[in-house]
Amino acid sequence: MRYETVIGLEVHLQLATKTKAFCGCSTKFGQRPNSQVCPVCLGFPGSLPSLNEEAFRFAIKVALALNCRIQAIVKFDRKNYYYPDLPKNFQISQYDMPLSYNGFVDIAVDGANKRIRVKRVHMEEDAGKLMHPEGEDYSLVDYNRGGMPLLEIVTEPDMSSPREAYDYLTKLKAILEYLKVSDCDMEKGSLRCDANVSIRPEGETKLGTKVELKNMNSFKGVRNALEYEVKRQDSVLEDGGKLVQETRLWDADKGITTSMRTKEEAEDYRYFPEPDLVPFVVEKEEIERIRKTLPELPEAKAARFKAAFGLSDYDAGVLTSQVDLADYFEECVKLYPNAKTVANWLMGDVMATVNEKNIDMSELALAPAAFTGLLKMIDSKAISGKMAKEVLAEAIETRIAPEEIVQKKGLSQISDAGAIESVVQGVLKKEAKTVSDYKSGKKAAFAFLVGQVMKETKGKANPAVVNEILKKSLGE
Amino acid sequence: MENLHSLTAHKLKELMARGETDPSAILEGVFARAEKVEPKVKAFVLSGKERARKAVAGTARKNGKLAGIPVLLKDNLCVKGEATTCGSKILAGFKPPYDATVVRKLEAEGAILIGKANMDEFAFGSSCETSCYGPTKNPWDTACIPGGSSGGSAAAVAADETIMALGSDTGGSIRQPAALCGVVGLKPTYGRVSRYGLIAFASSLDQIGPITKDVRDSALLLSVIAGYDEMDSTSVDLPVPDYSNALVEDLKGLRIGVPKEYFVKGIDGEVEASVRAGIGVLKSLGAEVKEISLPHTEYAVSTYYIVGPAEASSNLARFDGVQYGFRAAGADDMIEMYIKTRSEGFGNEAKRRILLGTYCLSTGYYDAYYLKAQKVRTKIREDFDKAFSVCDCIVTPTSPTPAFKIGERASDPLSMYLSDVYTIPANLAGLPAISIPCGFSGSGLPIGMQVLAKPFDEETIFRTAYAFEQGTEFHKRKPNL
Numbered sequence: 001m002r003y004e005t006v007i008g009l010e011v012h013l014q015l016a017t018k019t020k021a022f023c024g025c026s027t028k029f030g031q032r033p034n035s036q037v038c039p040v041c042l043g044f045p046g047s048l049p050s051l052n053e054e055a056f057r058f059a060i061k062v063a064l065a066l067n068c069r070i071q072a073i074v075k076f077d078r079k080n081y082y083y084p085d086l087p088k089n090f091q092i093s094q095y096d097m098p099l100s101y102n103g104f105v106d107i108a109v110d111g112a113n114k115r116i117r118v119k120r121v122h123m124e125e126d127a128g129k130l131m132h133p134e135g136e137d138y139s140l141v142d143y144n145r146g147g148m149p150l151l152e153i154v155t156e157p158d159m160s161s162p163r164e165a166y167d168y169l170t171k172l173k174a175i176l177e178y179l180k181v182s183d184c185d186m187e188k189g190s191l192r193c194d195a196n197v198s199i200r201p202e203g204e205t206k207l208g209t210k211v212e213l214k215n216m217n218s219f220k221g222v223r224n225a226l227e228y229e230v231k232r233q234d235s236v237l238e239d240g241g242k243l244v245q246e247t248r249l250w251d252a253d254k255g256i257t258t259s260m261r262t263k264e265e266a267e268d269y270r271y272f273p274e275p276d277l278v279p280f281v282v283e284k285e286e287i288e289r290i291r292k293t294l295p296e297l298p299e300a301k302a303a304r305f306k307a308a309f310g311l312s313d314y315d316a317g318v319l320t321s322q323v324d325l326a327d328y329f330e331e332c333v334k335l336y337p338n339a340k341t342v343a344n345w346l347m348g349d350v351m352a353t354v355n356e357k358n359i360d361m362s363e364l365a366l367a368p369a370a371f372t373g374l375l376k377m378i379d380s381k382a383i384s385g386k387m388a389k390e391v392l393a394e395a396i397e398t399r400i401a402p403e404e405i406v407q408k409k410g411l412s413q414i415s416d417a418g419a420i421e422s423v424v425q426g427v428l429k430k431e432a433k434t435v436s437d438y439k440s441g442k443k444a445a446f447a448f449l450v451g452q453v454m455k456e457t458k459g460k461a462n463p464a465v466v467n468e469i470l471k472k473s474l475g476e
Numbered sequence: 477m478e479n480l481h482s483l484t485a486h487k488l489k490e491l492m493a494r495g496e497t498d499p500s501a502i503l504e505g506v507f508a509r510a511e512k513v514e515p516k517v518k519a520f521v522l523s524g525k526e527r528a529r530k531a532v533a534g535t536a537r538k539n540g541k542l543a544g545i546p547v548l549l550k551d552n553l554c555v556k557g558e559a560t561t562c563g564s565k566i567l568a569g570f571k572p573p574y575d576a577t578v579v580r581k582l583e584a585e586g587a588i589l590i591g592k593a594n595m596d597e598f599a600f601g602s603s604c605e606t607s608c609y610g611p612t613k614n615p616w617d618t619a620c621i622p623g624g625s626s627g628g629s630a631a632a633v634a635a636d637e638t639i640m641a642l643g644s645d646t647g648g649s650i651r652q653p654a655a656l657c658g659v660v661g662l663k664p665t666y667g668r669v670s671r672y673g674l675i676a677f678a679s680s681l682d683q684i685g686p687i688t689k690d691v692r693d694s695a696l697l698l699s700v701i702a703g704y705d706e707m708d709s710t711s712v713d714l715p716v717p718d719y720s721n722a723l724v725e726d727l728k729g730l731r732i733g734v735p736k737e738y739f740v741k742g743i744d745g746e747v748e749a750s751v752r753a754g755i756g757v758l759k760s761l762g763a764e765v766k767e768i769s770l771p772h773t774e775y776a777v778s779t780y781y782i783v784g785p786a787e788a789s790s791n792l793a794r795f796d797g798v799q800y801g802f803r804a805a806g807a808d809d810m811i812e813m814y815i816k817t818r819s820e821g822f823g824n825e826a827k828r829r830i831l832l833g834t835y836c837l838s839t840g841y842y843d844a845y846y847l848k849a850q851k852v853r854t855k856i857r858e859d860f861d862k863a864f865s866v867c868d869c870i871v872t873p874t875s876p877t878p879a880f881k882i883g884e885r886a887s888d889p890l891s892m893y894l895s896d897v898y899t900i901p902a903n904l905a906g907l908p909a910i911s912i913p914c915g916f917s918g919s920g921l922p923i924g925m926q927v928l929a930k931p932f933d934e935e936t937i938f939r940t941a942y943a944f945e946q947g948t949e950f951h952k953r954k955p956n957l
């Protein structure tokens with residue numbers, strides 16, 4: 001039987017606010033354990049939460065960017081469960097009235113637009129981190145992360161392949177980065193993703209048995225875990241087995257998922273309204289004020305790039321896929337008018353280097369002025385395109401300005417006809433046999449002669465000038 | 477001066493202003509009194525002698541509204557560095573790293589904190605018997621309970637072991653012990669006083685309030701602790717009036733409602749007679765008295781025993797032995813540590829309420845219990861809204877009976893729960909309510925009368941209570957210890 005895949009995603013996003021969700025503690029990453037805590041985020045007896053307004057504004061920004069409707073009243077609930085990383089043994093979250101709901105994110109599937117519906121975006125607080133020292137019979141808790149503001153972004157089960165899930169995450173991350181509301185760093189845990197996946201016979205409208213996947217720490221991991229899980233479910237059904245509703249953990253090293261708990265073992269969270277936080281009305285004016293602070297988002301920017309710079313759909317899509325890349329591109333075209341050239345170089349050599357070095361665009365040690373300076377050197381024939389590639393790589397590696405590299409290495413291209421002429425004459429003298437081959441009709445000999453001239457000039461001769469002089473000398 | 481401990485704060489302020497006494501003399505007077513009667517009353521769980529003496533000698537503010545006045549705190553109010561246990565073994569050794577907002581406010585006005593008062597464990601109780609420290613006794617008859625849960629605070633005020641005290645009231649925990657001990661206890665409007673630093677029982681019902689020897693002191697202490705606090709988002713940002721302006725003896729034009737549902741079966745004859753006589757006094761002072769109806773009164777206790785335990789079950793989840801307080805020894809894993817710690821750390825009444833609340837919030841029961849209770853709560857609030865369209869305040873008994881014997885209801889939780897039948901509605905509706913002495917039983921036990929008003933209308937309560945007090949002598953009588 002042929003099966004189709006149904007995937008829904010839950011993303012937990014740590015908001016990059018200055019202070020925690022319900023107290024004044026710093027949210028700085030990587031500090032000494034339990035150095036960023038207070039009675040409130042430690043859940044000490046008698047302490048009470050008060051909502052961080054910045055977290056609320058960030059949440060509204062995300063809701064608006066994901067085209068969500070915003071709840072008229074903000075209400076928090078308690079999710080009750082026992083775990084030592086949760087100091088109150090309940091988490092302040094939102095249950096039946098999420099901050100926002102009914103949004104969407106569009107992704108491209110086979111060149112067409114596909115709408116992934118966002119079911120809800122709600123606010124909650126993060127838990128601390130447990131550490132289990134090896135060989136010891138105790139565990140330690142670091143509450144620095146406890147009480148950090150989180151958004152939970154939940155989709156409808158609208159994705160029908162691991163690839164679509166990956167594309168949704170990529171698009172979501174791009175939007176979130178544009179909003180500058182989070183680091184979106186899966187390695188640091190500021191963006192986490194769980195996936196719900198089920199399969200069903202093709203054409204069936206009822207959903208199959210759902211499995212929740214956890215413990216993926218990269219977008220590729222999400223895709224791999226889903227691919228594995230779809231195959232596993234497929235083979236269970238093919239072997240005549242039955243799937244159980246359960247939570248499974250992805251093991252990235254082994255490339256498999258293993259069962260963590262079944263539905264029967266799931267906890268009853270005993271949600272009820274958080275009595276320590278008074279529900280409040282979200283003023284329409286406040287939403288409009290926040291809406292005005294939204295930056296241009298990827299789709300709008302791509303459309304503008306196409307219109308203003310004549311870029312293709314593909315180029316505009318790639319250049320706007322990361323806010324830093326888009327900003328970099330815009331800086332460059334201010335300094336250098338040929339947008340297509342900028343785009344080609346950025347999407348080619350620059351991105352290749354960035355990816356190879358596994359850094360962000362923001363970490364790229366090559367100012368737009370330096371980069372466009374390099375492009376100008378090509379245009380003025382001061383260097384060849386081939387040399388430019390080498391200079392670019394070196395400039396990124398050494399953080400030395402391209403012009404300086406060109407000067408230091410004497411890489412400037414020889415375009416001076418007189419200088420090239422004398423080299424050409426020398427080569428013609430030395431290669432008399434090749435010359436006669438050429439004259440007798442062996443056209444390939446010409447390329448050999450060009451090569452010899454380039455060799456003599458250590459590659460610095462302007463190839464176009466060499467061609468021209470050579471042809472003239474050979475009496476063409 | 478010999479009897480400084482028996483005076484009110486406002487009287488002591490007068491004496492200090494005239495140079496006839498000083499904070500040190502007052503403090504020593506109170507300590508000497510406590511030394512004498514505490515073995516019989518057992519109101520304190522922690523004596524703050526050293527700290528108090530140090531404060532008087534130098535650190536305390538000299539010119540605040542409560543400068544030099546000893547104040548006793550219920551043991552669920554956090555004081556930085558001082559043991560705060562809620563009368564529970566599970567908080568053994570816990571010293572909060574911060575002050576409750578009311579503590580900061582008291583010290584900012586020069587009050588002298590003299591220690592911590594006994595209470596029912598986590599404020600679960602109406603008799604002060606569920607404390608891990610053992611029961612507090614009623615100063616009027618030490619075979620009787622002082623009421624609860626703020627029984628230590630009320631008993632200490634009645635026994636003159638302190639000048640004033642703070643309690644907390646979730647279903648009557650200030651007013652009922654005040655009534656049973658013959659003192660004045662006020663539960664302010666929900667949101668009037670910051671709860672920051674009050675170890676929560678039921679967050680939507682809890683409120684801190686004064687327990688004092690008379691109404692003027694009640695107004696004085698409220699004026700110190702009231703006000704918006706950004707640390708408590710349920711506190712309300714309204715200006716705090718000068719409550720002393722409300723202390724007038726004239727009740728002309730005041731419309732008093734007397735709910736017929738409060739004088740039905742279960743009420744003690746002497747209590748009913750005293751309260752009816754008290755209403756007569758109010759009438760004679762110029763008030764207009766009319767019968768009103770609060771039809772949903774009969775559902776208040778059951779509603780309260782769903783909402784309160786539900787919130788408590790969640791609020792008390794944090795006592796797990798991980799970070800602070802008691803941790804049971806000998807657990808092999810995390811779950812066992814939780815189970816042993818909570819089994820050994822909590823008393824029976826705490827366990828009963830945690831179970832009750834957990835059950836009410838569970839999937840499948842939430843709608844039938846918690847959600848339904850919230851709807852009834854709205855109905856009860858609407859009853860009051862309607863009532864306050866025809867009257868300015870409501871007068872009722874505080875407790876259906878005077879103090880009962882220690883142990884008498886300890887094994888019968890239902891009869892214990894019913895002792896809060898008149899006080900619970902004010903918590904469910906978030907209203908301010910006071911209990912003032914209005915008489916004595918044949919066996920000499922105090923009887924209290926309750927006055928309720930609209931939210932944030934503590935002034936009407938003070939006006940009514942003050943006029944009554946000026947027209948009667950009940951508040952002047954002292955227990956024979």
